[in-house]
Amino acid sequence: VELALEVEDLVMHFGPVRAVDGVTLRIKQGSVVALVGESGSGKSTVGRCIVRLLEPTDGTVQLAGVDITHLSRRQLRQHRRNVSIVFQDPAGSLDPRFTVGDIVGEPLRLMRRKDIPAKVREALRRVGLRPEVAQRAPHELSGGQRQRVSIARALISEPRLLVADEPTSALDVSVQASVLNLLADLQRDLGFACLFITHDLSAVEYLADEVAVMYLGQLVEQGPRARIFGNPSHPYTQALLSAAPVPDPAEQRARRPVLLGDDLPSAIDPPPGCRFHTRCPVAVDKCRTVVPVTRTIGEAGHQVACHLVNDDGTGPDVRPTKGV
Numbered sequence: 001v002e003l004a005l006e007v008e009d010l011v012m013h014f015g016p017v018r019a020v021d022g023v024t025l026r027i028k029q030g031s032v033v034a035l036v037g038e039s040g041s042g043k044s045t046v047g048r049c050i051v052r053l054l055e056p057t058d059g060t061v062q063l064a065g066v067d068i069t070h071l072s073r074r075q076l077r078q079h080r081r082n083v084s085i086v087f088q089d090p091a092g093s094l095d096p097r098f099t100v101g102d103i104v105g106e107p108l109r110l111m112r113r114k115d116i117p118a119k120v121r122e123a124l125r126r127v128g129l130r131p132e133v134a135q136r137a138p139h140e141l142s143g144g145q146r147q148r149v150s151i152a153r154a155l156i157s158e159p160r161l162l163v164a165d166e167p168t169s170a171l172d173v174s175v176q177a178s179v180l181n182l183l184a185d186l187q188r189d190l191g192f193a194c195l196f197i198t199h200d201l202s203a204v205e206y207l208a209d210e211v212a213v214m215y216l217g218q219l220v221e222q223g224p225r226a227r228i229f230g231n232p233s234h235p236y237t238q239a240l241l242s243a244a245p246v247p248d249p250a251e252q253r254a255r256r257p258v259l260l261g262d263d264l265p266s267a268i269d270p271p272p273g274c275r276f277h278t279r280c281p282v283a284v285d286k287c288r289t290v291v292p293v294t295r296t297i298g299e300a301g302h303q304v305a306c307h308l309v310n311d312d313g314t315g316p317d318v319r320p321t322k323g324v
C-alpha cells in the first residue's frame with residue numbers, strides 16, 4: 001500500500017522538554033488516523049513536525065516517499081502542496097490584513113498557478129461558503145465560517161495529507177458537528193489522507209480508520225478504530241475511553257470512568273520505565289524500571305507498549321465492570 005506519511009522514531013525536544021520522544025506512525029494513502037491523548041502529550045508537536053513548521057530533533061518524516069525531515073525552506077516549497085494543516089483556532093491562523101479570497105488563494109500564488117480566482121470560488125463552494133465571501137475580511141465571519149475558510153485554504157492545493165489539529169475544539173458547540181461533517185465529506189470525496197489530532201473521542205469514532213494513542217511524548221497503542229474502541233489493550237487507552245462521552249444517557253450513567261488521579265507528569269523529567277507507571281492502576285515493579293517495547297498483538301496493525309498485555313491482546317482491564 002502506498003503511504004501518504006511515514007514517521008520514523010520522531011523526536012522533538014525543546015531544550016530540556018522532551019515533547020516527542022520516539023514516535024513511529026504510518027498513514028496509508030486516503031486513510032484517516034486519529035492521534036489522541038491528553039493535552040500536553042505532544043500531539044500538536046507531532047503535527048507541526050509533519051508539516052515542518054518544526055524541524056525534528058531526530059527521526060524522519062516522509063511525505064509520499066520523500067524525506068522532508070531536514071529540507072531547507074526553499075526545498076520545502078516544492079513539497080508544500082503535499083501536505084496542509086488546519087489549526088484549532090481559525091482566528092489566529094487567518095491574517096486579518098487580507099481578504100478571504102487572498103487567504104484561500106495564497107498557496108496557489110506561491111506555486112505560481114493560473115486561474116486563481118476561479119479556483120478560490122470552487123474551494124469556497126466546496127466548504128459551503130458563497131463566492132461573495134472572497135471579498136470579506138476574516139473578522140467579518142463567524143468562527144465556523146472562518147474554520148471553513150482555513151479548510152478551503154488547506155485543501156486548495158489538493159494535498160495528499162491534511163493535518164487537522166483539534167479543528168473544531170475552539171468552535172461553538174452548535175457548529176462543531178457541521179464542521180466535522182464537512183471534513184468527513186471532503187475526505188471521502190477528495191480522498192486525502194488525514195492525521196486528525198483530537199481529544200474528542202466521539203469524533204474519532206465517527207471519522208477515523210485508525211487510532212494512535214499518545215502519552216507523554218510516546219505512542220502507547222495504535223490500531224484499527226474498531227479494534228481500539230472494542231478491545232483497548234493498554235491501561236491508558238482503557239482509562240481514556242472510559243471517560244469518553246457516549247450518546248446513550250443510560251449507558252453514560254452506567255459507565256464509570258477510570259480516575260487517573262494526578263496530572264500528566266512533566267515532559268522535562270518523564271518517569272523511568274513505563275512513563276504511565278505513576279498513574280497506572282495495575283503497575284508492577286518491572287514497570288518502574290523497564291521500558292515496555294512496542295509489540296504487535298492479535299490482529300495485524302494493533303500495536304501496544306505494555307508489559308502486562310499478552311501476545312493475543314488479552315491482559316489487564318482497568319475498567320470497572322459496567323452496569324450494576
Ligand code: SF4
Pocket residue numbers: 234235236274275276277278280281282283284287292305306307308309
Ligand atoms: Fe501499566 Fe506497567 Fe503496562 Fe505501563 S507497562 S501501562 S505501568 S502495566
Ligand code: MG
Pocket residue numbers: 039040043044166
Ligand atoms: Mg494541542
